[in-house]
Amino acid sequence: MSKVRYGIIGIGNMGSGHANTLKSGAIAGAELTAVCDGIESKRAWAREKWSDVAVFEDSASMIASGLVDAVIVACPHYDHPSEAIQAFAQGMHVLIEKPAGVYAKQVREMNDAAAASGRKFGIVYNQRMNPLYRKLRELISSGELGEIRRTNWIITNWYRPQAYYDSGTWRATWAGEGGGVLINQCPHNLDLWQWTIGMMPTRIRAFCQNGKHRNIEVENDVTAYAEYANGATGVFITSTADAPGTNRFEVTGERGKIVIEDGKMTFWRLREPEPEFNARNRTPFAGPECWKIEIPDQGPSPEHAGIIRNFTDAILSGTELVAPGEEGIRGLTISNAIHLSSWIDGWVDLPLDEELHLAELNKRIATSSYRKEAPAADASKPADLTGTF
Structure with missing residues (x-):
């Protein structure tokens, strides 16, 4: 492979930003070939902005098109793991936006899928x-x-x-x-x-x-x-x-x-x-x-472009990843533990009790003011969300 063909899942604020970075030519060995989004107005915007980029309604169709080698997952938080797991199953390299997910249990499943796939897995920890x-x-x-x-x-x-x-x-x-x-x-x-x-x-x-x-x-x-x-x-x-x-x-x-x-x-x-x-x-x-x-000034930070460049180099030449996707569970675990400690009004030991955290999270989802017009979620996991942000 001499060039990585990227597809972006979700073209909201972050997804469109990554698309512009790829289209700018700033990432050697990378090109944007496709994007997808569940919202028609976003798709229309993408068609008008990038006439040479294929636009799809969903990620499954984009991946099945044969136009992409790697995907950048930039949809809402709850969907990061499910989209990544689907992409790994189809042989894609995957770069996910932060956070890795909302709860550690789903992120652990994503990490397992990444390990089984043998593909490169990164997270946009640009800092x-x-x-x-x-x-x-x-x-x-x-x-x-x-x-x-x-x-x-x-x-x-x-x-x-x-x-x-x-x-x-x-x-x-x-x-x-x-x-x-x-x-x-x-x-x-x-x-x-x-x-x-x-x-x-x-x-x-x-x-x-x-x-x-x-x-x-x-x-x-x-x-x-x-x-x-x-x-x-x-x-x-x-x-x-x-x-x-x-x-x-x-x-x-x-x-x-x-x-x-x-x-x-x-x-x-x-x-x-x-x-x-x-x-x-x-x-x-x-x-x-x-x-x-x-300490002397260490120079400017390459931020998001630096992460995409590093991920591209990892695919093309085996460069070590600065932000391996599997490490996304660490910061998320701390976040989950902070939430859980506040919810139960007590100490939380790590490793985290992921089932207890998920149960407490689902209690709050059940009374949440946000309601998406979709079938009810399985009781074992929060509602699946689509769209961009």
Whole structure:
């Protein structure tokens, strides 16, 4: 194969963005050959915009056409796993938009299908391409920060007014979206939280407030506390109603702390590891010598184009994936655990009890304000949704 022919499932905001990236010629070895969408107005728009791209009503027809080698799944959250599973069964390489899905059980099934297919599987975690977070991961994995002791991420610059939530009946509903700020705005942050430090929590206690300062049924204000196997702790705070918001990620280790804020990274580096200083020091109120280091600008982030380029290279030449699709379950598991902790008002241990989470989610779907005109969903899973967003 000398070129990857892409088909896009769903041409809403993200799908059309990926289409424009592919059509721009920015991705060597890739071309857009087909798109599909269940909404006629979207299909008409696509035909007018890209006269040389085949347009289909559904993904099955697009895949069966023989015009595509890989698909980008950019439909609503609940459909990501089912669309991916169908594509793997037909021999497609699959790149899914975030989140990997709404609940871990369906994502685990998708991961199994990917493994059985032998095809490339990626997720659009474009923030893994951001040089700041790549540098943070490098400094931690190399041991420069020492063993992690604490993480704090306050990510409240996801401001969304009521008009945003009113722009679609599916928005901020349990049946339409499966959650609020955690499932829509924060998947990248939750992924980076575990990816940069290289470990998952062992248990989580969280508090979610639904519809705080907004007329919505899902969470838009969250405070979560995490514990790790090595004794480290973490706090994750997010909101869509703070103005102005904050984006500050702080990681403390035995050799100092690193802070990412306002697009800059600062490393407060201890001259010696804190445990060593503490063991030899005999002076009350003394502290280890610390150097403030401004990490040089790491350059621009290639964002979404970088992920598509990396995925294309993986198909054509076996390049290692920056964001393997199988890893989408990690950030989603943290999201599910935060939800579940708030729902049951208690601690949640990881590995996650996926059946309990799904049962609690289905309770909220049953009373959700969103109603799609379709046959009732099987009681074992949330309603299947179609369309674009």
